[in-house]
Amino acid sequence: EAGVTQFPSHSVIEKGQTVTLRCDPISGHDNLYWYRRVMGKEIKFLLHFVKESKQDESGMPNNRFLAERTGGTYSTLKVQPAELEDSGVYFCASSQGLARQYFGPGTRLTVT
Amino acid sequence: GIQVEQSPPDLILQEGANSTLRCNFSDSVNNLQWFHQNPWGQLINLFYIPSGTKQNGRLSATTVATERYSLLYISSSQTTDSGVYFCAVAANSGYSTLTFGKGTMLLVSP
Numbered sequence: 001e002a003g004v005t006q007f008p009s010h011s012v013i014e015k016g017q018t019v020t021l022r023c024d025p026i027s028g029h030d031n032l033y034w035y036r037r038v039m040g041k042e043i044k045f046l047l048h049f050v051k052e053s054k055q056d057e058s059g060m061p062n063n064r065f066l067a068e069r070t071g072g073t074y075s076t077l078k079v080q081p082a083e084l085e086d087s088g089v090y091f092c093a094s095s096q097g098l099a100r101q102y103f104g105p106g107t108r109l110t111v112t
Numbered sequence: 113g114i115q116v117e118q119s120p121p122d123l124i125l126q127e128g129a130n131s132t133l134r135c136n137f138s139d140s141v142n143n144l145q146w147f148h149q150n151p152w153g154q155l156i157n158l159f160y161i162p163s164g165t166k167q168n169g170r171l172s173a174t175t176v177a178t179e180r181y182s183l184l185y186i187s188s189s190q191t192t193d194s195g196v197y198f199c200a201v202a203a204n205s206g207y208s209t210l211t212f213g214k215g216t217m218l219l220v221s222p
Contacts, residue, residue: 059209
């Protein structure tokens with residue numbers, strides 16, 4: 001069974017540019033989560049999809065972040081325009097029901 | 113929201129030593145996971161353990177849900193065990209999202 005995959009693994013962009021991160025969950029998992037770890041701090045929740053609907057987006061830091069989940073399959077997280085403080089590692093996770101969350105390898109975002 | 117506290121914040125060991133990492137949480141949970149973040153930043157799932165005891169090689173974990181804590185044991189530590197260990201929980205009363213502790217930074221020296 002394939003795990004959660006994320007693309008790209010690493011992205012380096014300049015301040016003010018746009019970046020789109022992609023997450024492919026485990027097939028059949030209705031729940032998809034985004035988390036991030038910035039500046040060596042703790043890992044924080046961003047948002048939660050159930051199928052294609054946003055269940056909880058209370059962790060989204062501001063309106064520069066836009067997440068979508070097309071047809072309840074893969075998800076994208078767009079940052080526009082990127083700021084220096086957005087640098088960090090962005091993780092995607094998926095689960096079936098209220099059970100173990102399977103994490104992807106993460107996307108390391110560097111904003112210069 | 114639920115609070116998660118990990119201790120110690122930092123730990124330095126000689127190769128071959130044993131260690132215990134602790135995670136305290138402030139509310140009842142339906143999910144508890146331990147992770148190891150490796151030097152490349154990847155999160156490696158170690159245990160899914162909302163209650164009970166599990167073992168995987170040199171690692172084992174115990175969660176006492178009624179007393180709201182979990183322990184991660186590392187035996188015969190190796191340099192490859194170095195990195196940050198995170199505990200994450202999902203509260204019974206909330207959504208299924210995980211709240212992470214601040215982590216324990218482990219350094220195992222040869």
